[in-house]
Amino acid sequence: MSRKGQSITLSISERDKAELEAIALELGMKWGDRPNISKLVEAIARRQLLVFPNNDWSETRIRALERSIHALTDIGQIEQAKIIAELLLERSELSLPLRAEIERFLENLPPPWRLEIDRYILHHQPFQLSYHDAAERLWNFTVRHAKVTPHEKRLYLDCWCEETEGNQDIDDLQHNWCLRLDRIQDAAVTPVEGQWLPNLAQIDVELHLLKGLAFAYRAKPEDRENDWLPDQPRVRRVVRRVSSTFWFFREVMQYGEDCVIVAPDSVRDRIKQKLLTLCHLYNIETKS
Numbered sequence: 135m136s137r138k139g140q141s142i143t144l145s146i147s148e149r150d151k152a153e154l155e156a157i158a159l160e161l162g163m164k165w166g167d168r169p170n171i172s173k174l175v176e177a178i179a180r181r182q183l184l185v186f187p188n189n190d191w192s193e194t195r196i197r198a199l200e201r202s203i204h205a206l207t208d209i210g211q212i213e214q215a216k217i218i219a220e221l222l223l224e225r226s227e228l229s230l231p232l233r234a235e236i237e238r239f240l241e242n243l244p245p246p247w248r249l250e251i252d253r254y255i256l257h258h259q260p261f262q263l264s265y266h267d268a269a270e271r272l273w274n275f276t277v278r279h280a281k282v283t284p285h286e287k288r289l290y291l292d293c294w295c296e297e298t299e300g301n302q303d304i305d306d307l308q309h310n311w312c313l314r315l316d317r318i319q320d321a322a323v324t325p326v327e328g329q330w331l332p333n334l335a336q337i338d339v340e341l342h343l344l345k346g347l348a349f350a351y352r353a354k355p356e357d358r359e360n361d362w363l364p365d366q367p368r369v370r371r372v373v374r375r376v377s378s379t380f381w382f383f384r385e386v387m388q389y390g391e392d393c394v395i396v397a398p399d400s401v402r403d404r405i406k407q408k409l410l411t412l413c414h415l416y417n418i419e420t421k422s
Contacts, residue, residue, distance in 0.1 A: 191227055200232065203239065212244055212252055247321040251291070254323070255280050258330035263293075265321035275311065279331040282315070285381055289315045292377065294334050303379055304400045310334050310377050334377040340396040343370040347392035379404060 146154070155169035163173035199218055206215035219236045222228060228236075243249075247265075254261045254277075263275045280293035291313040301308040338358065343351050348370040353360045359373035376382045379401060386393050386405075395402045413420050 191225060196222070196225070196228065196232070200236075203236070207239075212249055216240065216243065245320075247318075247323050248315065250323045251280070251321075252282070254325065255282070260326045260328050260330055262324050262326050263321060264323075265318045268317040268319065273313075276326055278328065279334055285312070286384075291315055292334060294331050304337075304404065306337050306400070307335050307377060307379065312378055312380070336375045336377050337398065337401070339374050339376045339382065339398070339401050341372045341374065341386065342394045342396055343372060343389070344368070344392045344394070347389055376401070383408065 154171045158169035158174045163170050203215045203218050219240055222236055260278045263277055265273055275295040275297055277293045277295055280291055283290055283292045293311050294309050295311050298308040356375045357372055363369045363371050395405050
């Protein structure tokens, strides 16, 4: 004589029942084509499934994962940021404001063309980028190196492109472009044949840092040399790899008279021209 299984009654809401059925479906626990909650409960009782608290993560862990979402987004790793965001939403200890912020992030993920660019960068695949910017100008670039970089709290696509027409940087850096991502309204991205380059075009620029800046300066990852001049002990010499004079000048101009660009002449001459233009705007006479 067969022995019938013991029955139990669960007093749960329709919403909780639907959640249990969804878990049963996800784990393949079905009766025919329908989810089977009984199998789910049985698997828990037999410790085939382990149940742990969902509200015991520390505030430190939650905040670290939240910051990682922003950090991954800034470097273009959207898929990884999405995974962490979805993981956090599964936690019951999330505050309501933080939960709402993460939900907004998932509702406003970057457009498909941005995700496609991220995939090409990840796999070192050259691609062609065609887009209209905010001023309705059409741009076409063949990209052979790219990275998503934050500049002054905005995200840009720093890229090496075959096209140079219209680039205003010095000759050695005219293959480099810096495209502000939020100004790209829509884009067509397609793979192209050829080699992916290891880096943007780069040049070495020598700086001399004076006075208090010489002592307060902290080395940057792109610095190749950082030492004191032997014949001028209060002057720090820095040689840095530079891929864009635009962003380089934005940094060194804030140092004012405590920073001097020494070489190469192409960069030194350009900063001199900027200073002469500034003097003209302030009606300061300079010797020719």
